[in-house]
Amino acid sequence: MPSFPNTFQSATRTHDPLLDRLQTPVWIFDIEQERMHYANAAAVRLWEAKTPQGLYARDFSSTMSEATRRRLADYLPRLAKGEVIDEHWSFYPGGQAISLHCRCSRFVMNDGRTGMLVEGLESDISLDASSLRALEAVRHTPMMVSVFDGQGCLLVRNPAALEARRDLTAFGACFTDHDLAEQILQQLEGEPRCSLEAIMRVNDSERWHHVDLCRATDPKTGQPMIVMGEFDITSRKRLETAQLVSKRQLEVVIEGLEVGLLLEDESRRVIVANQAFCDIFAIEASPETLVGMDCREAAQSSKAHFTEPEGFVTRIEELVGKKRRQARDLLAMADGRFLERAYTPLFVADQYHGHLWVYRDITQERRQEADWARKASTDPLTGLANRRSFDDSARRVARSVKDDGALAALLMIDIDRFKAINDTLGHAEGDKGLRLLADTLRHNLRESDLPCRTGGEEFMVIMPGMSLENAQAVARRLLRQIAEATIEAEALPFHFTVSIGVTGFKPTDASIEAVTRRADAAMYQAKHEGRNRVAVRW
Numbered sequence: 001m002p003s004f005p006n007t008f009q010s011a012t013r014t015h016d017p018l019l020d021r022l023q024t025p026v027w028i029f030d031i032e033q034e035r036m037h038y039a040n041a042a043a044v045r046l047w048e049a050k051t052p053q054g055l056y057a058r059d060f061s062s063t064m065s066e067a068t069r070r071r072l073a074d075y076l077p078r079l080a081k082g083e084v085i086d087e088h089w090s091f092y093p094g095g096q097a098i099s100l101h102c103r104c105s106r107f108v109m110n111d112g113r114t115g116m117l118v119e120g121l122e123s124d125i126s127l128d129a130s131s132l133r134a135l136e137a138v139r140h141t142p143m144m145v146s147v148f149d150g151q152g153c154l155l156v157r158n159p160a161a162l163e164a165r166r167d168l169t170a171f172g173a174c175f176t177d178h179d180l181a182e183q184i185l186q187q188l189e190g191e192p193r194c195s196l197e198a199i200m201r202v203n204d205s206e207r208w209h210h211v212d213l214c215r216a217t218d219p220k221t222g223q224p225m226i227v228m229g230e231f232d233i234t235s236r237k238r239l240e241t242a243q244l245v246s247k248r249q250l251e252v253v254i255e256g257l258e259v260g261l262l263l264e265d266e267s268r269r270v271i272v273a274n275q276a277f278c279d280i281f282a283i284e285a286s287p288e289t290l291v292g293m294d295c296r297e298a299a300q301s302s303k304a305h306f307t308e309p310e311g312f313v314t315r316i317e318e319l320v321g322k323k324r325r326q327a328r329d330l331l332a333m334a335d336g337r338f339l340e341r342a343y344t345p346l347f348v349a350d351q352y353h354g355h356l357w358v359y360r361d362i363t364q365e366r367r368q369e370a371d372w373a374r375k376a377s378t379d380p381l382t383g384l385a386n387r388r389s390f391d392d393s394a395r396r397v398a399r400s401v402k403d404d405g406a407l408a409a410l411l412m413i414d415i416d417r418f419k420a421i422n423d424t425l426g427h428a429e430g431d432k433g434l435r436l437l438a439d440t441l442r443h444n445l446r447e448s449d450l451p452c453r454t455g456g457e458e459f460m461v462i463m464p465g466m467s468l469e470n471a472q473a474v475a476r477r478l479l480r481q482i483a484e485a486t487i488e489a490e491a492l493p494f495h496f497t498v499s500i501g502v503t504g505f506k507p508t509d510a511s512i513e514a515v516t517r518r519a520d521a522a523m524y525q526a527k528h529e530g531r532n533r534v535a536v537r538w
């Protein structure tokens, strides 16, 4: 600590003729209050004040930069410990830079606080304007710059580095991974520079930094030194991690999907495909190996999978060419499968970035639907068309009769005394009779005729293109065939007869009910006339 006479300490701001005769500027700065506490005549001149009092009254807080404030804050604990800091400073009292080598030491203020006694020495390095600017740049850059000696002890750091790491001064302590710090020190013995991204200690927290290191020579001692530049990349690292997580999440979703996915870029190269896609097209290679593949060529080589190979390729070209919102189509495959395909173009900020194909094997669904449709229109006991199906077909035939003048006939068939069969032989035997009647109809009618079970023991046959006369002939033949058939029952084989009402569809019929009413009336006529016969109504 520099020694000053006690009298000087007690009368700090009094005019001291001896100090005023010095050509060297000497001043005391109160770092905490940012005020000049004392200045000799040379310092008053340096700071371009008219009187010492004018200088003491000056409020430095309004002109002091943040970088200077941080630099002085760094000094304070060091001065308090008794350190003498020799550093180069640039001052701008009148706007013009004055460059001085300053020797700064502790001065105990009247109230016991630490002040800074500055001896403004001639600069031992003559810095030109660009070097001065470079020094200023290092001071003001948000990049953290620290200089260590060969053993990793801090020599100097800029305000940004000081702000980030007030208490840590050793090279190794800056890193969370001490071994990594050691490795870098060793590495720098062999290599002039290195860069890395590492988790660094910053005050009370840990942050990701990009760190540039280079080996240099201390201009003062000629000893090796290490210059470390750092900047914070924590937010970028967090973003990268978040991106990796969402990418992985997306991959898991894509892998887990049962639909086949193929994402193409705007130049029609594969970006992503999943296992389900490979399974659908029997591709043995893993989905990853498809990445980068030309999709035009792939479409050509896989078109043989489809019943309409050229249509498959043309439709792709058409959809990709139009780039409409979304489109779905159905593809029939040569092996009998059906695929539903969805096309979705990808637009980001109105820019086209390729498209997504989603392939779904809907073969099972279609079979199921067909099965349901068949069940919904079929009578489960006899396998014949049911009432609903009868209504649909009868309406269609009635329309063609009305619109095209086509012929069509309708038979209504009812088992005679069926109740008695049920009552004597049992319901199960009665069912055999119903099935026999159904089989007789199924095997003795034309392909175009539609036999239906429209009620308990009531059957109808729609006969498109059939005249009334021919329908009667068919009805008589059926009557005979049924009467001659024998049903193998548990107890005894049995026979039954039917009564058949015959009518024709008329263009003047207002509804199918009109036709069925006539057939019904004809059938009841046959019943009344003694059963086991055919009656006609027109």
Ligand SMILES: Nc1nc2c(ncn2[C@@H]2O[C@H](COP(=O)(O)OP(=O)(O)OP(=O)(O)O)[C@@H](O)[C@H]2O)c(=O)[nH]1
Pocket (backbone or CB within 6 Å): 381, 414, 415, 416, 417, 418, 419, 420, 422, 426, 427, 428, 429, 430, 431, 434, 455, 456, 457, 527, 531
């Ligand atoms: N076994 C069986 N019987 C049925 C079924 N649906 C209706 N029946 C029976 O068919 C019989 C119809 O009897 P009725 O309407 O009285 O007529 P019928 O005995 O055939 O006499 P007619 O028609 O006048 O010759 C009833 O006993 C019903 O229970 C079925 O699915 N299985």
